[in-house]
Amino acid sequence: MRDGGAARRDAARSRRAILDAAERLFAAHDFESVTMERIGRAAGLSRGAPGYFFGSKEALHRAVLERMVERTEQLVDHVTRRSAALPRGDLQAALEMVVDELLDFLFERPAYLVLVERQVLRQEGVMHGSRIHLSLLRAVQSAIGDGRAAGLSAAEVNQLLLSVLSLCWFPLAHSPLIRDLGEEPDREFVESRKRHVTALLRGALAAAPPRR
Numbered sequence: 604m605r606d607g608g609a610a611r612r613d614a615a616r617s618r619r620a621i622l623d624a625a626e627r628l629f630a631a632h633d634f635e636s637v638t639m640e641r642i643g644r645a646a647g648l649s650r651g652a653p654g655y656f657f658g659s660k661e662a663l664h665r666a667v668l669e670r671m672v673e674r675t676e677q678l679v680d681h682v683t684r685r686s687a688a689l690p691r692g693d694l695q696a697a698l699e700m701v702v703d704e705l706l707d708f709l710f711e712r713p714a715y716l717v718l719v720e721r722q723v724l725r726q727e728g729v730m731h732g733s734r735i736h737l738s739l740l741r742a743v744q745s746a747i748g749d750g751r752a753a754g755l756s757a758a759e760v761n762q763l764l765l766s767v768l769s770l771c772w773f774p775l776a777h778s779p780l781i782r783d784l785g786e787e788p789d790r791e792f793v794e795s796r797k798r799h800v801t802a803l804l805r806g807a808l809a810a811a812p813p814r815r
Contacts, residue, residue: 614656617646617648617652617656618656620646620647620648621642621643621646621648621652621653621656621657621663622663622666622667622670623646624642624643624645624646625637625642625646625653625663625664625666625667626667626670626671626714626715626718627645627714628641628642628645629664629667629714629718630713630714630715630717630718631714631717634660634664637660638660639651639653639654639660639663642663667718668718668722671715671718671719671735672734672735672738674712674715675734675735675738675739675742676738678704678705678708678738678739678742679738679741679742679745681704682700682701682704682742682743682745682746683742683745685700685704685746686700686701686745686746686748689746692753694747694748694750694753694808695805695808697746697747697748698746698747698767698801698804698805698808699801700746701742701743701746701747701767702767702770702771702797702800702801702804703797704742705739705742705743705767705768705771706771706775706793706796706797706800707793709771709772709775709776710775710788710790710793713775713778716772716775716776717776719735719736720776723736736768739768739772740764740768743764743767743768744760744764747760747763747764747767750763753808763804766804766807767800767804770800770803770804771796771800774788774796775788775793
């Protein structure tokens with residue numbers, strides 16, 4: 604007979620497998636066409652397992668989105684820790700770090716990109732995308748700070764936050780554009796994108812007129 608700890612570990616693994624399978628399927632297909640039975644099969648579990656753990660497809664979908672929020676908050680914490688180790692006021696180093704972290708985070712989560720965009724377009728669901736977007740902005744802001752050390756105004760910092768997020772998010776969220784250019788949205792592309800975005804941001808900062 605298994606002990607309670609083993610049973611809890613099995614339940615946690617099953618729950619994680621269901622969430623992983625549901626995330627993939629909800630991203631690849633519309634919500635209506637994904638059944639709980641299909642999710643159970645994709646998770647390598649019984650057809651009734653998703654209902655046992657989550658109750659309904661709507662509750663499972665919400666759990667998938669909530670887990671995405673949690674992962675974004677983990678990114679914020681990670682970037683904040685890395686920012687603390689950078690030289691104070693070194694905005695270029697901060698930008699290079701956050702671009703590196705953000706592009707890696709997004710590249711490793713293609714289903715995440717699809718589901719967030721879908722929530723925003725539908726303007727429905729657990730967060731309308733806003734909670735995740737706010738967390739991503741917080742991750743960037745924790746790296747670059749308030750911009751005073753670099754002589755940036757609050758409005759300029761806001762523009763910089765939006766630029767970093769847009770330059771990292773848009774190509775990976777619209778990967779057909781990358782293929783239309785004869786490239787693949789692979790690791791090589793991501794590393795090239797990191798260099799390009801960092802160079803663009805450095806050039807923009809260098810070209811900015813000094814504040815009076």
